[in-house]
Amino acid sequence: MFENLQDRLGSILNGLTGRGALSEADVSAALREVRRALLEADVALEVVRSFTDRVREKAVGAGVLKSIKPGQMVVKIVHDELVEMLGSEGVTIDLHAPAPVVIMMVGLQGSGKTTTTGKIAKRLTERDRKKVLMASLDTRRPAAQEQLRQIGEQTKIDTLPIIPGQSPTDIAARAVQAAKLGGHDVVILDTAGRTHIDEPLMVEMADIRKKANPHEILLVADSLTGQDAVNLARNFDERIGVTGLVLTRMDGDGRGGAALSMRAVTGKPIKLIGVGERMNELEEFHPRRIADRILGMGDIVSLVEKAAENIDAEKAAAMAKKMQSGKFDLNDLADQLRQMQKMGGMGGIMGLMPGMAGMKDKMSAAGMDDKVFGRQLAIISSMTRAERSNPDMLKHSRKKRIAAGSGSNAAEINKLLKMHRQMADMMKAMGGKKGGGMMKQMMGGLAGKMGLGGMGGLGGGMPDLSNMDPKQMEQLAKQAEAAGIKPGSMPGMGGTGGLGGLGGLGGLGGPKLPGLGGGFPGLPTKKK
Missing domain, CATH: 1.10.260.30 (Signal recognition particle, SRP54 subunit, M-domain)
Known part of the structure; x- marks a missing residue:
């Protein structure tokens, strides 16, 4: 993820760190390139403007330009502003509510809501030792409820039995009641989507929210949709009220525009990111670590x-x-x-x-x-x-x-x-x-x-x-x-x-490559 942006920003900022002294014109020229790189990465224009303005304001001060290592100071400013844009601190799913905690999944059709529902349920079951119930409220898409049932069988997590003919709001009420009776800690409601935002979808989401009173409303968005994801987040937040974001297909997104834009536009934290198709390929979103990756500083943690x-x-x-x-x-x-x-x-x-x-x-x-x-x-x-x-x-x-x-x-x-x-x-x-x-x-x-x-x-x-x-x-x-x-x-x-x-590994008689001697860090291992 972020490969394109990483390459562009890396070359721009390395040009600054390699110089002994910087002028205001040098910083402005570099920021023009940064601006272009962010726009090419599909970051929303309003976010790019705000970001470069804040960096320029801090980077052209006398304390920076006359410091011993002005280039590295500018890189640090860019890094800190990236962290601020992405949310400063990582935020996890909030489970501090009376059981069963209701989590409502919303988003457009094809964004990966159903698979992400299964991934979150598996994560809560294995990491937080929670008893989870999953319920599909999607009565429109063919076999949507069957898909979630099969994910439940695969992950050995409970799913709400399917009763044909029930409305989404009726299913939501039944799911919450079943979770209470079954002693579940968490119930996840997988709602229906559309290929685009429309009024009936928003009305349905509002009705479900009123009926189920969810503690968390997570918007699932495909990171590959770029700036469309920003409009999606804004619309859902204004009409339904979103508590957090989950970005899917981050492993296939070399640009990262959605991740950089959605948090800045909505003010809602990115809580989780999907990094693969397998059920365990869901990670917490850590802004500082992501900023480190974007600027080529690695992510040892x-x-x-x-x-x-x-x-x-x-x-x-x-x-x-x-x-x-x-x-x-x-x-x-x-x-x-x-x-x-x-x-x-x-x-x-x-x-x-x-x-x-x-x-x-x-x-x-x-x-x-x-x-x-x-x-x-x-x-x-x-x-x-x-x-x-x-x-x-x-x-x-x-x-x-x-x-x-x-x-x-x-x-x-x-x-x-x-x-x-x-x-x-x-x-x-x-x-x-x-x-x-x-x-x-x-x-x-x-x-x-x-x-x-x-x-x-x-x-x-x-x-x-x-x-x-x-x-x-x-x-x-x-x-x-x-x-x-x-x-x-x-x-x-x-x-x-x-x-x-x-x-x-990988040394198959090909050309030698610079940079890997000494091996990997002394890594811990999981205990059985």
Whole structure:
């Protein structure tokens, strides 16, 4: 998300930080480019004007232009104004009300309301330990109620039984009553939508609100609709009263105009963002972290949280033990690839690492995108158990069979085996070392051997992130900012037990890329 804006703003602001002195004309010229970049990202014109006016007012003061590092001061001002535009602090769904807490989902048809209803219900069930009831009030769209029922079966969350012929308001009243009788903590009402805003839709929403008295009214909007999403938010808020926003398809939105505009125009917080199709791909919206990503400063806190959710502690411990004995077979490599996919793939991880967002395009151009990992997993899956445990037995006839079974060719199989041999050799070389020291040494060398060599920005010496909670991570980010650390110049990061060896993944004999040595931060793992 925000890739286009990230690239544009990054180049504009890097031009300022690279200069020793700035004039008012320099700042004005840069802000003209910022304005153009925001408009191209589909940010609403009124929001762009307000943003650039506030930045200009603060950036052209004598205290900034005559400071020791005026360029970095201007970048900080832009960052702080982005945070202010996005809402300063993250706001979660408010559950502080007598049970059952009623959440009403509103939005246009096709915005993803029903899927988002299921995602929120799953999140509340797993993270907040709430008993949730879902109810579909959409009596117009064919099979809408059946769709929610199937999502309920998939997620093992209760749904209101379907009774044909009931009106949306009757269903809302029945859902609230059923939640009370069933001891549910939360009831989520999935309302109907239209392809556009019309009077009957607004009247229906108002009737449902009056009948169900919801504690939260969440507007679900497709981030890809750009400035239309702003008009949508304004209309729904004026007629129904919205308490928060949920933006879907953020993973497919390289511009980010809807996210930057809707909060500024309505004053309503963006509470959640959809970042994928799977039911667990729903994230809280943290304005400061998003601003960091937009300006290429990374988002280490989210990376740590994502690792904690997806990396299995027992598997990580078992892997570390095997590494210490110098053992590493193709089953282990497959586990590493799957863990990486769960965390969003190489591109997703790169986007969260300070100064590394630009690496995604370079890796893709070098043929090292996440599709490569999918093909590698297919190759490994086409092997027998014995072949995965002992790759040395893979001769020509076996490779021919594996290639046919995985839709690959001999060259791809040989590249995979070469990568595995190099990683296994590194494990063996580090076999005498223990713990994080072994991992850091291994990760530093792997990057060079696997085709990601020479990666300078992440060498070693950053504090171990595995023992830090989010507040400590935020404090670390603020200290780095106060110290004038620019994007791309973050101190090095150590290795990780859970993702050992990932520094070398993707090295398929292609060109070497700058920037990844030293490996990933010491990430925590989820406890069973």
